[in-house]
Amino acid sequence: MPRSREQNAKIREESKTKILQKSIQYFAKNGVEGTKIGDLTKGIGISQGALYVYFQSKEDLYNEVLLFAQQKIASEELLQFAQMDVPAIRKLRYISDYILKKLQEEKSYGYHMLLALERRARGLSKEDDPLFDLMKSIIKEGQKDGSFAKGNAAKTAEYFWSVVYIYSVKKCNDPKCELLTSSELERVVRG
Amino acid sequence: MPRSREQNAKIREESKTKILQKSIQYFAKNGVEGTKIGDLTKGIGISQGALYVYFQSKEDLYNEVLLFAQQKIASEELLQFAQMDVPAIRKLRYISDYILKKLQEEKSYGYHMLLALERRARGLSKEDDPLFDLMKSIIKEGQKDGSFAKGNAAKTAEYFWSVVYIYSVKKCNDPKCELLTSSELERVVRG
Amino acid sequence: MPRSREQNAKIREESKTKILQKSIQYFAKNGVEGTKIGDLTKGIGISQGALYVYFQSKEDLYNEVLLFAQQKIASEELLQFAQMDVPAIRKLRYISDYILKKLQEEKSYGYHMLLALERRARGLSKEDDPLFDLMKSIIKEGQKDGSFAKGNAAKTAEYFWSVVYIYSVKKCNDPKCELLTSSELERVVRG
Amino acid sequence: MPRSREQNAKIREESKTKILQKSIQYFAKNGVEGTKIGDLTKGIGISQGALYVYFQSKEDLYNEVLLFAQQKIASEELLQFAQMDVPAIRKLRYISDYILKKLQEEKSYGYHMLLALERRARGLSKEDDPLFDLMKSIIKEGQKDGSFAKGNAAKTAEYFWSVVYIYSVKKCNDPKCELLTSSELERVVRG
DNA sequence: CATGAATGAGTATTCATTCAT
């Protein structure tokens, strides 16, 4: 009895997700050029051919991995902090605490964050994205109530996430490295 | 009639420096894995063989390029600011102004800075280096006179240079990107 | 549907053996340095990449080829002559006849013999090997019954195989060259 | 004052001889393909360019080295033994003693002998040469007086020199290896 | 003639991708 169309789609989706999930650490640690398909598939536990069933090319896989990481990060509680009914300065603290705690505790969180921020932090993309918008709106709010430094909110948001990015990179390369404290991280916003 | 020993030494020195100098932008833009020896030598205007007269391997070249960039940055006026007879806060300002102005004006300064900071910023090296020591001593001084935020000076110095690094990366990938202002950069130190 | 594990193992085994088998003549004729991977793979009828699926490097392939040739030679009837219930002098004659006949008739036998003896004959190895042990024991036996010249049996065995080696080389380079007769070859042992 | 034509010729000859002399060990140890011009010239203590003043190519140098080695060996006392007024068996002994003693005592004698015999021993040349003729005539003489085994004298001479060749190779690769004794060597002739 | 830096064709090796099973 052949599988139904839905079952097939589900299985396909699961396989694809498994590959994306496990690819993240390779791209995070070694970049696109530094990641070898042979190592990757061996690490994942699939054949090289299987990869090309789900992805057209290494480049394609990498792009999907970036999207996957962005969605993972954005689907976290992170975005919910923006809607809490507390002053901007508290929101910022919740976010900083959350990120730094996760970076400290979950190795994979660093990989996700690194890849989620990669293109923007390196100046390769200016596209809108939820993380950026989140921080921008909090900064505007905080500037209005006087608790944050004046200045271009978009620029400051980018500053904030750039710092998060570079510390994700550090943590990814050296898991024992010391992270910033929340108040250190917040300096870039609060001035 | 052969060239004199000095002539040869000079030719060798010049060739090696030319290679190092011109390699910087390739490694800064593309990293080690992304830099192809064929492109590199074509860009420099030498044969592939010539490269291997001076460097044992691509990896070797890359390491020498990193050192070269570090020395270039450290040989700038940058280190002299530390010895000026002004308060720490003024030294910091001179340094911030200097770096941001150079990053803005000279494309190659970004390449040098990026490579000079690369290993440390990515958590791949903890070795002492002049830039790091410079900032650490200024921070200690500023903490003593109360103008900078308290905290581990080494950690704060690393924070500062990490920000300089990531903005060098941005500038390298997108020459038109907007840089931080000095006071924005200084936030990570002043709190 | 993927091949079964056994099918793959068989394919691998066959491919590897095919490469080893066909490489022999290249290394026998041209040595390691004189053998070009491009020529070799073209001659075998495979891509260059395929070679590196089975062997780590040219050096590695060469070493495996040496072993393969040794095993091939040692798996021949050659070793069985030692156990026959005849005097040493007859064993020696059987062996001499066998080797010289095969050298004469099968071009590939010369390649195998050449490579099997290569390292020992050139003074690059003193390891025990079946051919050497075979001859040593026959020599000891023949010395005991007085039919062979006195002297260090190991040294005499090496002498014998050295002569076989150099005539294999000759035959490999000049297929029309005249070989020794058995009694000429046996002189080194019989005195 | 420019040098006279003769002086120039003499200097040229000396330089060339020096190169030939010192090249021998490289070709003896590593063969043509295994000998790198860079190593060779460095070892000799001349520039790479200088080599091409005297020799057209590596191949050319190698051929001249072979000739040089042959002449060196043939200019030794070796050839004089043939004219001594003693039985063939004594001549053979003188020659065997002489060769084995020189091989034992002078490392460079092995290199010369190896190269002098190289092409013939490997079946790459059938040209007449003095060593070969020397042995052939002694063998014929010994066969006439009944002290040597019957058979084709040319073939036996080749056999003799092949053994000398392979033991030169051994000695060259492993200077501590044990050589044959004269009577062992003579077996191939005496039967 | 001598030097040694430079060349570039040649060579070994890698790796993303394909394809028969």
Next chain:
DNA sequence: TATGAATGAATACTCATTCAT
């Protein structure tokens, strides 16, 4: 779909030879 052997274009590196000085 899944496998992994095979491909071949790309890549790093070598080395005999040339040439300006």
